[in-house]
Amino acid sequence: MAFEKAGAMIAACKQRGGILLPLLEDINAEYGYLPEEVLRLITSELGYALSQLYSLATFYNLFRLEPRGRHFIQVCQGTACYVRGGQRILESVEGVLGVKEGETTSDRQFTVESVRCMGCCSLAPVLRVDEDTYGRMRTGRFRDIVKKYGRNER
Numbered sequence: 001m002a003f004e005k006a007g008a009m010i011a012a013c014k015q016r017g018g019i020l021l022p023l024l025e026d027i028n029a030e031y032g033y034l035p036e037e038v039l040r041l042i043t044s045e046l047g048y049a050l051s052q053l054y055s056l057a058t059f060y061n062l063f064r065l066e067p068r069g070r071h072f073i074q075v076c077q078g079t080a081c082y083v084r085g086g087q088r089i090l091e092s093v094e095g096v097l098g099v100k101e102g103e104t105t106s107d108r109q110f111t112v113e114s115v116r117c118m119g120c121c122s123l124a125p126v127l128r129v130d131e132d133t134y135g136r137m138r139t140g141r142f143r144d145i146v147k148k149y150g151r152n153e154r
């Protein structure tokens, strides 16, 4: 079964009284998103309506309803990064990959998201690809960075 681990998480949650939010956090952490099949399993096992689950999932922006691409790109839009051109960095990333913030490329290689602060403001503007942090970004630099992750510019 593809979501065997989710089944165990749901069973454990049921024993703890069926509190939903920590369960969704665990599932999101395990799979990188909330698979619809797992949400349906929660409805049948714990008695929540599917609409309740989607309301929670869309209210908290830590949850994703679609799988991420192979590489996860975060572009900081916190104050320090924003005043140093973070918006232009985001636009250059979107332009190179041909997607908007929050989207995944059609080949499922890259997902782009903006974040509020990465805790390294002295390096502003900052972007992160997976676990790699790139500081003092310039708009043209992303074209070279993305090649390291197997993508040629458009």
Ligand code: FES
Pocket: 076, 077, 078, 079, 080, 081, 082, 116, 117, 118, 119, 120, 121, 122, 124, 126
């Ligand atoms: S505002 Fe971008 S790292 Fe803090």
